Amino acid sequence: MSLFTPGRRWQPPFYPFKKEKFSLRLLEATERIVKGPLFGCRMCGNCLLQETAFICPMECPKGLRNGPCGGSTPEYCYVDKTRPCIWYHIFERSLKMKREEKLMEVLPPLDWDKAGTETWGDVIHQVRKVGTGRFLKSLVSRDRVKRHEIWESVFRPIRQPEWWNGDSEYHPPAYTEPASELEKRLRNGEFVFTVEVIPPLGASASPVRKSVEMVKPYAAAVNFTDNPSATPRMAGMTCCKIASDLGVDSVLQITARDHNRYSLQSKALGAAELGIKNILCITGDNPAIGPGPQGSMEIYDLDSIQMLWILRKMRDEGKYLDGRSIKNKPSFFLGAAASPFASKPEFQAIREHKKINAGAQFLQTNLVFDAAGVEKWLEQLYKRNILDKVYIIVGIAVLKSLNMTLHLKKEIPGVVVPDEIINRIEKAGESAHEEGITIALELIEKISKLKGVNGIHLTTMGNEQIVERIVRESGVNTRK
Numbered sequence: 001m002s003l004f005t006p007g008r009r010w011q012p013p014f015y016p017f018k019k020e021k022f023s024l025r026l027l028e029a030t031e032r033i034v035k036g037p038l039f040g041c042r043m044c045g046n047c048l049l050q051e052t053a054f055i056c057p058m059e060c061p062k063g064l065r066n067g068p069c070g071g072s073t074p075e076y077c078y079v080d081k082t083r084p085c086i087w088y089h090i091f092e093r094s095l096k097m098k099r100e101e102k103l104m105e106v107l108p109p110l111d112w113d114k115a116g117t118e119t120w121g122d123v124i125h126q127v128r129k130v131g132t133g134r135f136l137k138s139l140v141s142r143d144r145v146k147r148h149e150i151w152e153s154v155f156r157p158i159r160q161p162e163w164w165n166g167d168s169e170y171h172p173p174a175y176t177e178p179a180s181e182l183e184k185r186l187r188n189g190e191f192v193f194t195v196e197v198i199p200p201l202g203a204s205a206s207p208v209r210k211s212v213e214m215v216k217p218y219a220a221a222v223n224f225t226d227n228p229s230a231t232p233r234m235a236g237m238t239c240c241k242i243a244s245d246l247g248v249d250s251v252l253q254i255t256a257r258d259h260n261r262y263s264l265q266s267k268a269l270g271a272a273e274l275g276i277k278n279i280l281c282i283t284g285d286n287p288a289i290g291p292g293p294q295g296s297m298e299i300y301d302l303d304s305i306q307m308l309w310i311l312r313k314m315r316d317e318g319k320y321l322d323g324r325s326i327k328n329k330p331s332f333f334l335g336a337a338a339s340p341f342a343s344k345p346e347f348q349a350i351r352e353h354k355k356i357n358a359g360a361q362f363l364q365t366n367l368v369f370d371a372a373g374v375e376k377w378l379e380q381l382y383k384r385n386i387l388d389k390v391y392i393i394v395g396i397a398v399l400k401s402l403n404m405t406l407h408l409k410k411e412i413p414g415v416v417v418p419d420e421i422i423n424r425i426e427k428a429g430e431s432a433h434e435e436g437i438t439i440a441l442e443l444i445e446k447i448s449k450l451k452g453v454n455g456i457h458l459t460t461m462g463n464e465q466i467v468e469r470i471v472r473e474s475g476v477n478t479r480k
């Protein structure tokens with residue numbers, strides 16, 4: 001298998017922000033000329049090639065450095081359908097090369113000061129530090145352990161700077177009392193229903209109040225989307241505060257798309273102070289599927305795994321990303337999105353595993369329409385021995401019409417709607433909504449019985465009055 005991926009660079013390389021010395025500029029140019037054609041290198045200055053089976057992850061339009069987004073497919077990248085999902089290829093090749101364990105290390109966001117600069121200088125510097133002779137000898141050594149040790153002493157400080165220090169380990173939460181009502185109910189073994197409420201398009205809070213009041217008796221928490229489909233709406237934080245004031249626990253979604261390392265940390269602290277403790281870290285829909293004019297479809301400052309890592313450390317170690325101490329440590333119950341039907345279940349399980357290691361305590365799945373597929377995905381999580389480390393809340397939509405069903409199938413990345421469901425909705429004609437309720441109830445019945453599932457996340461697309469009926473007719477015994 002070729003280690004190289006020639007002629008595969010869609011986006012231009014980064015160039016340094018500052019003027020460097022001539023010798024460094026020469027090294028940069030040499031690295032660009034060599035690694036560009038061979039690996040599609042974009043000169044991010046923070047090289048991860050060894051961790052990504054020698055395929056440069058910076059081709060991902062979102063700039064994800066820890067794995068694919070929930071819209072990953074074997075066929076194409078949903079942001080630009082003319083190119084493959086580079087992360088799908090990285091996973092595929094890593095498994096073939098038996099480098100799967102390398103995918104598990106939580107890798108840092110870019111140090112933008114280095115973007116556009118060479119990585120080779122750092123390597124030379126580290127080799128000198130470790131000892132050039134020692135390093136060269138280790139390359140031909142038969143002692144695998146020693147070879148690995150020396151290799152790591154050169155490359156680990158480059159890919160894992162001190163301010164990040166990522167690893168492949170699971171870090172259990174460093175607190176005992178539940179951070180939120182949702183966490184308390186899950187810990188008590190309750191089978192929960194959470195409800196998605198889409199924030200209003202205007203500045204009035206009354207639609208939020210109405211929706212929250214409607215679902216209050218049935219929902220363990222109300223989850224507010226963060227500009228879904230890259231379309232601006234009222235801020236989720238405001239909606240969460242309204243829900244808290246009405247006595248309902250809420251889940252604040254924070255997207256990597258709309259945040260950077262600074263706003264993530266300040267927003268999370270502000271949320272904690274307002275009593276909003278459930279935070280769902282997601283990459284967010286790319287502007288490619290939103291209305292124009294489109295915002296940047298390029299690189300994000302963080303990915304959802306990095307967001308979890310940062311928030312977990314703020315909570316458990318009381319540290320900002322830059323290492324400063326936080327005076328009053330915040331408390332959070334951290335969640336992440338899961339996508340059982342994107343790419344392959346075994347690939348997705350690697351991604352969910354990494355999220356759990358980074359700090360995810362609950363996983364909220366994308367909308368699912370196939371209980372057997374969910375079971376296959378759960379089997380993969382079970383094989384990775386992670387089901388006891390996370391609560392799983394499965395996303396179920398209550399379909400209202402054929403148009404809505406087709407929209408979910410065609411436009412929403414990671415959502416797979418089987419033909420059987422489409423046929424049922426089509427055949428139902430004017431009773432499509434009633435059929436949608438029947439489908440949701442059937443799915444809940446099957447999925448709630450699967451081992452490892454702790455709740456259902458209901459998406460009603462603005463039809464919250466249906467929540468009461470769904471919860472009542474589902475017959476799910478919420479106290480297990």
Ligand code: SF4
Pocket residue numbers: 035039040041042043044045046047048049056057058119
């Ligand atoms: S990870 Fe960065 S330095 Fe390495 S090949 Fe990709 S763009 Fe180049």
